[in-house]
Amino acid sequence: MRTMRSAERSQVAEPSVAGAPRRRRTRPRDDRRAAWIFLVPALAGFVIFYGYPTVRGFWYSLTDYNLLTAPAYVGGDNYAQLVRDPQFWHSIAVTAYYVLINIGSQLLLALLLAALMHRLTRSVVLRAMLLLPWLVPNVTVALVWIWLLDAELGFVNHVLRALGLGTIGFFMSPDWAMPTIAMVNTWAYTGYTALLLYAGMLQIPPHLYESAAIDGAGELRMFRSITLPMLRPVLALVLVVSLIGSFQIFDTVAVADRGGGGAGSAVRVIYYFIYQQAFQYFHMGYASAAALMLAFVLGVLTVVQMRLLRASRSDLA
């Protein structure tokens, strides 16, 4: 059966060898028919749910559209309105504030954890436990922390009161709400980020540390002179990936704002702004314009990420 098919194949393939005889293995082959069959499901998904909506998104951003009547073309009105909308700029400021606290604390803590693990242990169990918060839905994370930080009954406030520090409103207070959400997400993603950095550290040749130790270098010195410089490409990549993720904060805010209540516009990040415009006020066109602005920022970050990915490969692979 197999040999028969083999014979058929070579006959079918023969005519494509135009002219000079060549070695069988390098004969140009055309898998056009097979390729399209392999690609049909993925390309269908791509065209319908990535390509088409991207074009539609551009179009919506130029229209007035409330989901009920057909979109009406309004030119650049949405964009003109957007740049004059204080709520839009406020949501950008709130997002930036969030990203700053979240990324700053998350990267520092992850770097510390990764460095400690790298020098102390290869335990898979430890790493698995650190990963647990990342595996859990953000909604669950938000709920558990809203409960832990509850002003009246929350465990954290029991501890604070026991220490004589008084009660903090956390999710309820406009001043505390955004830093609280940022730190909650730091809790959720630090283990994951630490594992990425740790994987990068494993690529550093161990003999560097051995010879540094022979030269009498201490751990801090080794971290500064070996780990940090060698890790730089990975660190840059993790930073950009975390930034892209951080800009898209939504779940925690959505849960905290509905449940905890009170903090309101202090936590209205850009994703939440877009969500409310689209699905609470049904300003689809306006929301699309805001989404496009965000897409632009994230697109630039992604290009940086791709560049770094290539750079880190050539450095450490």
Place this chain on the structure above:
Amino acid sequence: MRRIANIGRLPAWAVLAVALLLTLFPFYWMVRTALTPAADLYTDSGALFPRHPTTVNFLRVLGLTTQEEARAAGGSGAQINFARYLLNSVVYSGLIATFQTFFCAMAGYAFARLRFPGREFVFGVVLAALMVPPIFTLLPNFVLVKNLDLVNTFAGMVAPTILMTPFAVFFLRQFFLSIPRDVEEAARLDGNGPWGVFWRVVLPMSRGPLITIGLTTTVWAWKDFLWPLLVGREEQTRVLSVALGVFLQQSPNTRPDWTGLMAGSTLSVLPVLLLLVLLGRRLVQSLNFSGIK
């Protein structure tokens, strides 16, 4: 290998221990609260162990008690059925992870190995979609699914991600490029067509990366919130993350049903905990910078 001077080890281990404690304590507190009777919530809220441990909160969020019993145990009386949502979550993540991985493997293989005109161009277009953030395509996709009357159906929920994501295609293509060509050529000479090579040779060789993509997709779908919130809010398609959000909303603002909420939260953690116990090594080791998502 001498990793660290002995004197320096203790404080370093102490820091790791504190990190671990901070990571795991909220989970402990969640389970502790879930095992506490609602009547003890006020008196017991600072205690490390429940004084009268009970499973009634799990039973009532799973819909295994009567309405009266549920209300007596602290429920608001609203219909909640986490057994259903748990099943919906499993179906949602399972469908997406299985089919997306398979279809992306097919596409990734075509882009890596099959020869056809326009290959690099088409791949470039797919790759460019990595730059489009989900929120931008989410709005038109919602309109599309709504116009097709697929809101609150599983078809509508899984549609945008079940066929492909650009990242999975990219990731698997990179792996297929690293398979030695000789193996595939040999299989071709044995009489296998492109499908035979893919099915009998390439897929079995790619178990590692396929599991990696399958796992990360499962986790992603398990955590997904915004799309299921928009498209699958109704009971028959409601997944756990959405159910927890709705549960919080329905619960009175002044006195949320924390024992029930924590029981529901625990149910959303258990399956991933199981995943971590069964496949933890694979999951942990797959997280390196080529696996970044």
